[in-house]
Amino acid sequence: MxxxxxxxxxxxxxxxxxxxxxxxxxxxxxxxxxxxxxPPFEPGTIFALGLNYAEHAKELQFSKQEEPLVFLKGPGGVIGHRGDTRRPADVTFMHYECELAVVIGRVARNVKRADAMQYVAGYTIANDYAIRDYLENYYRPNLRVKNRDGGTVLGPWLVDAADVADVGSLELRTWVNGELKQRGNTRDLVTGIPELIEYLSGFMTLAPGDVILTGTPEGVVNVNAGDEVACEIDGLGRLVNTIASDADFARG
The missing domain is CATH 2.30.30.370 (FAH)
Incomplete structure (x- = not known):
């Protein structure tokens, strides 16, 4: 559903x-x-994976890390389908990140990977924007890069886990102004969903409504004010939003 x-x-x-x-x-x-x-549900803690597709890591000239690269995001940065995301006037490189978002359905603590999928309520699409100008380094994606108001788009639908036949083989696509710019498949995740749930629940408790953003494939390009960005994932729908300027937000 x-x-x-x-x-x-x-x-x-x-x-x-x-x-x-x-x-x-x-x-x-x-x-x-x-x-x-x-957003199709009230998000709790948001866990965002960095460089979780090998080709995207290569695209950014970054070698594989020993543990998953994870950082936290506040729910205040989340907006829904067809919302506007601000592009500050002083930046030179802001890009989308089409991601499969995994929504936790029940309390998870010290979960083994073999049991991990039993804790998933469903899936949605995320577009998690990043501003590379503000990045200190890939181990420290600071607050201005990844916790901006309106910088994480979720939706349009929460799809029940039981309705997604093979979450390990979903194609992701991103279109900018109608032109296909990004394409990938969840089969290429460096760290898969069961492993991520095992890893995270091994040192902290996951709660219903918590979200794991599983990373983005290669193919990120700069976007500008006025651009329409559409992210698609097989079976989950099409998430659309628009890039807006400082002037649109009455900020100078």
Missing amino acids: KRGRVAYAGAIHEATPDGDRVRLADGRVRDEHEVVWL
């Missing part, structure tokens, strides 16, 4: 897809542009 959350007519509604439209829990059907999209 695919489930989402939208704001419409002064209230927040659970929503499901209805062809190219959106069906609210009360039965009303609306066009995508008539509603304000929220």
Whole structure:
């Protein structure tokens, strides 16, 4: 099942897809542009994987690390489908990162990889923007790179884990203004989902609503104000958002 959350007519509604439209829990059907999209669930702690596709690490001239490269993100940086992400005027290289997002469904502590998938509630698409100008180094992706307001887009749907037949073979694609720029497959993850859950739950407790962003494949390019970026993952949908300028956000 695919489930989402939208704001419409002064209230927040659970929503499901209805062809190219959106069906609210009360039965009303609306066009995508008539509603304000929220993240499809209330995110808890967000664990973001860096350089978890070998070709992307090679693209950035970075060798494989001994342990997963993980950092935390606050839920305040998350926005929904069709939201705007600000590109500060002083930066030279800001790029998208299309990622499979894994949503934890129950408390996980010291989970073994053989049991790890039992703790997954579902999956959604993430577009986790990065500003390379602000990067100190790959071991320290500082706050300005990865914890920006509106810098992480989630949605449009949370898809139940049982409805994804083979999460280890999903194609990811990113389009910028209708042009295909990025393509990869989850079969190429350096550290897979069961291993990530085992690793993280081995030293901290994972809670329902926590999210693991599993990394992005090669093919990241700079984006500018006005660009429309669309991320697709097989079976999960199409996540669209727009890059906005400082002026759009009334910031100088």
